[in-house]
Amino acid sequence: MHTVRFTAETSSNSVLERDFVVGEVAGVLWSPASGSDRAPLVLMGHGGGLHKKTPGLMARAHDTVTRWGFTVVAIDAPGHGDRPRTAEDEQARADLSQAMEAGETERFEAVSVRYSTSLAERAVPEWQATLDALQKLPEIGTEAPIGYGGGMSLGTAIGIPLTAVEPRITAAIFGGGFFAHEALIEAARRITVPVQFLLPWDEEYVDRQSVLALFDAFASKDKTLLANPGTHRRMRWVGVDDEFLVRHLDRAGTSPA
Template identity: 55%
Template sequence: MYSLVFTSESSAGGIRERDFTVGGVPGVLWSPSAGADGAPLILMGHGGGNHKKHPAMAGRARLLVLGCGFHVAVIDAPGHGDRPRTAHDEAEIADLFRAREAGEPEGPIVVRYNAHLAEQAVPEWRATLDALQALPEIGPDGPVGYFGINMGTAIGVPLVASEPRIKAAVLGQHWPDVLAEQAERITVPIEFVMQWDDEHISREEGLALFDAFASEQKSLHVNSGRHKELPRFEAESAVRFFARHFGTRS
């Protein structure tokens, strides 16, 4: 087991932010400045091309920490943020840009590359969760959730499927290829988002992935608009979803 090493710490506006590494993987842990002991932990997966402190991550963490009193952790995915890109990463990204430029479908490349990243990221997440639960302010008994859209779902679906400590998840905006079969093994409550006018992921594909989850309690939120137009209020909905399942502490 890798231990967690804190590399920096700051605190502002009721939020304590600590950078860390676990086995060389860099992450960030956001917690309430006070009263955080034993609070639920939400793991968040960032989108493709982004990183652990992207404004979308910091904004969602803020809602979860200040609104619910939860801990929130994000790690950089392989080839993202503060992590080096391999030659394979560079080749896949170049192929994606080439397809985009040529007006070809991005799906097959993104699905293939995300599946490759997930193979590496899932064990990294499990090691990170082990190390986070070894911290006295988190501990092994509190509920754990997962929240990740796009690439965060490509990594999140196999993670949630294989990790019994994760008790609820917010996912969405991904193709069902690769993931649907893993989703069939997931039974925890799910909130899933998709865009009705997504230019990359068809309605049928989005609905097929939602349908695949074996969860008795699952909700789908569809909004009009294109792939990148997911409304901001869905982040607030995700926070309420976790609050409903885990309770709030503030």
């Protein structure tokens, strides 16, 4: 059983940031500098080709900590950030780049599905091991509510199968675009917790109808789809339910100490 080993610590704008490793997995934990006292824990995933400290993720993490007093954790997906790449990772990245440059849509989809499925198969047990280790920390414990705070594309391709098998997650935010293949749809059918789904309406790489089919597959009675004009990397979100996780993690109206 792995434990959390902290490797660095900084504090800025009332947010404590601690880098850590669990086994071979590199992660970062953000919490109120004044102490979290077993506040809800939000898991955040990053997009494909990015890492746990990409600017957008860090901005969302800081906002979640300072606005609600939650704790936020992110880890590098396999072959991303501080994680070494396998030969499979290198080949998949090369194949994706070649297919995109050549405009080979079908090949791009096939490689993307195969690679994201492989990443999810590796990342889900890593997330579970990270949760096990974090719950041993006195400031988190086993009673803190846990939510999945999203992450576009790869963050969702990993987050959906994780939420499908992890009973500790009680609410989740996902987002397109990625290819909604059958295994992902089957995982969505096992998800019954409240879901908020964010969709870039003009996603240029993925068929919109496949993403809508994925949303339809969620078994959640409480699920919301928010679609805004925008492409894969150019998106301005309007109308997002910022209090979604607050309500579902039973901390409505709570402010940082």
